[in-house]
Amino acid sequence: MVTGQGPASAKARDRVTAAVTRLGYVPDAAARALASRSGTRLAIAVIGHTAAVLDDPYVGRVLTTAAHIAAEREVGVSLHWLPLNEPVTLAALAGRRGLGGLLVVNPTRPALETVPRDLRGRVAAIGVGTRHVPSFDVDNRTGTDGVVRHLVSTGRRRIAMVTGPSWLPCGDRAVEAYTRVMRDIGGETRVVPGDFTAARGAAAAAEIMAHWPDTDAVFALSDLTALGVLDGLHALGVDVPGDVAVAGFDDIAFASLSRPALTTSTHPVEDIAAAAARAVLDRGGTDRVTFFPSTLVVRESA
Amino acid sequence: MVTGQGPASAKARDRVTAAVTRLGYVPDAAARALASRSGTRLAIAVIGHTAAVLDDPYVGRVLTTAAHIAAEREVGVSLHWLPLNEPVTLAALAGRRGLGGLLVVNPTRPALETVPRDLRGRVAAIGVGTRHVPSFDVDNRTGTDGVVRHLVSTGRRRIAMVTGPSWLPCGDRAVEAYTRVMRDIGGETRVVPGDFTAARGAAAAAEIMAHWPDTDAVFALSDLTALGVLDGLHALGVDVPGDVAVAGFDDIAFASLSRPALTTSTHPVEDIAAAAARAVLDRGGTDRVTFFPSTLVVRESA
DNA sequence: CTGTTAGCGCATTCAC
DNA sequence: GTGAATGCGCTAACAG
Numbered sequence: 001m002v003t004g005q006g007p008a009s010a011k012a013r014d015r016v017t018a019a020v021t022r023l024g025y026v027p028d029a030a031a032r033a034l035a036s037r038s039g040t041r042l043a044i045a046v047i048g049h050t051a052a053v054l055d056d057p058y059v060g061r062v063l064t065t066a067a068h069i070a071a072e073r074e075v076g077v078s079l080h081w082l083p084l085n086e087p088v089t090l091a092a093l094a095g096r097r098g099l100g101g102l103l104v105v106n107p108t109r110p111a112l113e114t115v116p117r118d119l120r121g122r123v124a125a126i127g128v129g130t131r132h133v134p135s136f137d138v139d140n141r142t143g144t145d146g147v148v149r150h151l152v153s154t155g156r157r158r159i160a161m162v163t164g165p166s167w168l169p170c171g172d173r174a175v176e177a178y179t180r181v182m183r184d185i186g187g188e189t190r191v192v193p194g195d196f197t198a199a200r201g202a203a204a205a206a207e208i209m210a211h212w213p214d215t216d217a218v219f220a221l222s223d224l225t226a227l228g229v230l231d232g233l234h235a236l237g238v239d240v241p242g243d244v245a246v247a248g249f250d251d252i253a254f255a256s257l258s259r260p261a262l263t264t265s266t267h268p269v270e271d272i273a274a275a276a277a278r279a280v281l282d283r284g285g286t287d288r289v290t291f292f293p294s295t296l297v298v299r300e301s302a
Numbered sequence: 303m304v305t306g307q308g309p310a311s312a313k314a315r316d317r318v319t320a321a322v323t324r325l326g327y328v329p330d331a332a333a334r335a336l337a338s339r340s341g342t343r344l345a346i347a348v349i350g351h352t353a354a355v356l357d358d359p360y361v362g363r364v365l366t367t368a369a370h371i372a373a374e375r376e377v378g379v380s381l382h383w384l385p386l387n388e389p390v391t392l393a394a395l396a397g398r399r400g401l402g403g404l405l406v407v408n409p410t411r412p413a414l415e416t417v418p419r420d421l422r423g424r425v426a427a428i429g430v431g432t433r434h435v436p437s438f439d440v441d442n443r444t445g446t447d448g449v450v451r452h453l454v455s456t457g458r459r460r461i462a463m464v465t466g467p468s469w470l471p472c473g474d475r476a477v478e479a480y481t482r483v484m485r486d487i488g489g490e491t492r493v494v495p496g497d498f499t500a501a502r503g504a505a506a507a508a509e510i511m512a513h514w515p516d517t518d519a520v521f522a523l524s525d526l527t528a529l530g531v532l533d534g535l536h537a538l539g540v541d542v543p544g545d546v547a548v549a550g551f552d553d554i555a556f557a558s559l560s561r562p563a564l565t566t567s568t569h570p571v572e573d574i575a576a577a578a579a580r581a582v583l584d585r586g587g588t589d590r591v592t593f594f595p596s597t598l599v600v601r602e603s604a
Numbered sequence: 605c606t607g608t609t610a611g612c613g614c615a616t617t618c619a620c
Numbered sequence: 621g622t623g624a625a626t627g628c629g630c631t632a633a634c635a636g
Contacts, residue, residue, distance in 0.1 A: 026398060026399070027613085027614075028336070028399050028400065028612085028613050028614070029342060029343075029399070029400040030332050030335040030336040030341070030342050030399070030400055030612085030613080030614090031336050031612070031613035031614040031615090031628090032613075032614055032615075033332035033342070033614090033628095034330070034332040034333050034336050034612085034613080034614075034615095034627095034628050034629065034630085035613075035614040035615040035616075035627080035628055036614080036615055036616085036628085037615095037628070038615095039332070040331065040332050040335070040342045040343075040378065040400075041331075041342075041376070041377070041378035042378065043373070044369070054366055054370060055363075055366065055572075057359055057362060057555070059366060060359060060362025060363060060365065060366050061357075061362060063362065063365050063366055063369055064356060064357065064361060064362050064365055064381060067346070067365055067369070067379055067380055067381035068356060068380075068381045068382075070378070070380055070381075071345070071380035071381055071382055074343070074380075074398065074400055075343070075378060075380070076342065076343035076344065076372070076377060076378015076379050076380050077369055077378050077379050077380065078369055078370075078372055078373035078376075078377070078378050078379065079366060079369035079370045079372075079373055080370075080373055096328060096376065097328070097330045097331070097332070097629090098330060098331040098332055098342075098376055198555075198559060227556075227559050228559075231559060234561070253359070253500075254529075254556045254559070257500060257529050257530075257533060257556070257560065258559065258560070258561070259536070259560075259561045270357075329629085329630080330628085330629050330630070332628085332629080332630090333612090333628070333629035333630040333631090334629080334630055334631075335612095335630090336612050336613065336614085336628090336629080336630070336631090337611080337612050337629075337630040337631040337632080338612085338630080338631050338632080339612070339631095340631095399613095
């Protein structure tokens with residue numbers, strides 16, 4: 001048993017180990033996959049309306065991390081788009097032999113229900129999970145709480161929020177956190193739907209200022225959207241942060257390069273993806289749900 | 303021959319094809335890889351000083367595209383960092399079984415020389431190539447020419463250039479193009495080394511204005527660096543594009559979100575990566591070198 | 605040109 | 621506890 005798994009005496013194991021290192025033996029992933037029917041690929045499935053979700057930099061970061069971790073174990077990674085309203089596709093994907101594990105990005109619960117039984121223990125969700133699929137996600141509840149309380153602490157009271165896509169359940173916790181803070185300070189909730197794009201952010205900014213002209217802060221659940229808000233506000237002649245403060249979420253590389261530099265909250269995408277990839281690759285029993293902390297980064301915009 | 307490659311009569315082939323679709327037969331990638339010793343992974347090796355090169359968004363885009371293309375062929379992708387000064391690592395990488403193909407990103411010629419003979423025909427370079435490794439790259443010669451001539455056409459004459467890392471040979475063509483235009487207009491060449499990062503761009507801006515205070519335009523061979531230049535110039539109190547015009551290269555998503563919005567030249571990374579991935583995955587005879595066009599995008603900064 | 609056979613390098617399953 | 625068969629699903633090298 002080269003795997004170190006099987007039954008063997010300590011002596012025998014040592015001898016094998018010695019031989020392995022001496023001869024520079026490297027197991028053949030293909031042969032192992034064939035014999036054990038364990039698969040040779042880690043599939044990464046991203047749920048979204050269109051295949052364009054694959055081009056999101058966020059997906060790139062997840063993929064980069066997963067591909068790096070997978071490389072150490074001699075397995076490859078493949079990328080798939082899962083149309084939002086056709087969860088069947090996931091079953092089809094899982095049906096292929098050669099699938100060693102599955103990472104679902106931006107999952108919905110119905111979609112997760114369609115993962116076949118025989119894949120259990122080899123699936124992880126980056127986002128919400130289910131009883132059978134462990135979840136790895138950023139703690140956007142406390143992250144959002146931190147951002148909104150920062151806005152409050154700097155004197156803002158009429159705070160609007162631009163959310164993520166409505167079908168994405170992992171954004172709910174953030175909306176709840178925002179709502180709670182607003183209730184605590186006795187303020188009105190001003191929620192506008194977003195979709196994580198910059199274009200939507202610019203449009204949302206216009207909508208917000210039209211509906212609630214006295215708004216003094218905007219929090220977007222995505223830096224990209226927040227940058228769009230910055231743009232939209234600029235077009236409206238609104239000064240940031242003088243008239244309106246703007247905060248985002250993710251702390252992407254460009255958050256520090258915008259003008260004004262964006263106040264935001266971190267999103268440890270690499271840590272999350274690494275943990276999820278390791279969970280399915282190493283089959284270690286994992287917690288049902290693992291949250292990764294998000295911390296406030298104060299810059300100029302709020 | 304399920305592959306459709308082998309010798310067979312037309313009738314027989316049709317019968318097989320019919321049976322294949324009727325039974326929903328799907329070939330097992332692992333078994334095929336084992337029997338044909340063809341490998342099951344497409345490795346993507348990125349050359350750079352530190353492992354941090356893997357975090358570059360550019361790598362993410364290459365990886366995303368490759369993983370998507372690979373997925374259609376039931377192969378996975380793995381990501382590897384190749385230390386700049388240890389080309390031996392490439393040979394070690396290639397030694398692993400299970401390697402179906404190799405994509406080298408940001409290659410140097412010496413590194414490419416170390417790819418083993420038996421990998422020939424299954425390697426492609428995103429950047430410069432060699433006699434045995436086909437090259438897929440953006441045509442940054444004409445791209446640069448376009449940008450610099452645009453600067454000239456808008457009245458700029460004292461134009462500085464921030465290059466890429468000096469060890470990266472694919473940047474040479476851009477420097478040549480810049481040099482040629484400057485010679486044509488009888489201007490002085492003002493070349494400052496860069497490394498594709500924003501931080502370096504800010505520093506380069508300061509250096510340029512210190513050495514050549516009358517500079518009226520800066521061209522950076524990377525949008526990220528150009529954004530850094532924008533930042534550095536802003537810190538110096540220099541107005542863009544009033545005092546100094548700034549142009550980048552790549553047309554990344556954030557180029558349109560900076561203030562002022564960045565004038566740049568496109569870099570079809572996805573097209574390039576797709577072509578390279580297909581070349582190694584499909585083993586089709588490829589041209590020695592394929593250039594992908596870059597086109598000028600005029601925004602506000604120049 | 606066709607049908608047949610022998611491995612590819614492992615994990616698994618039995619006898620011992 | 622150990623060692624020797626068997627076969628995973630396919631390709632390649634044969635013989636017909």
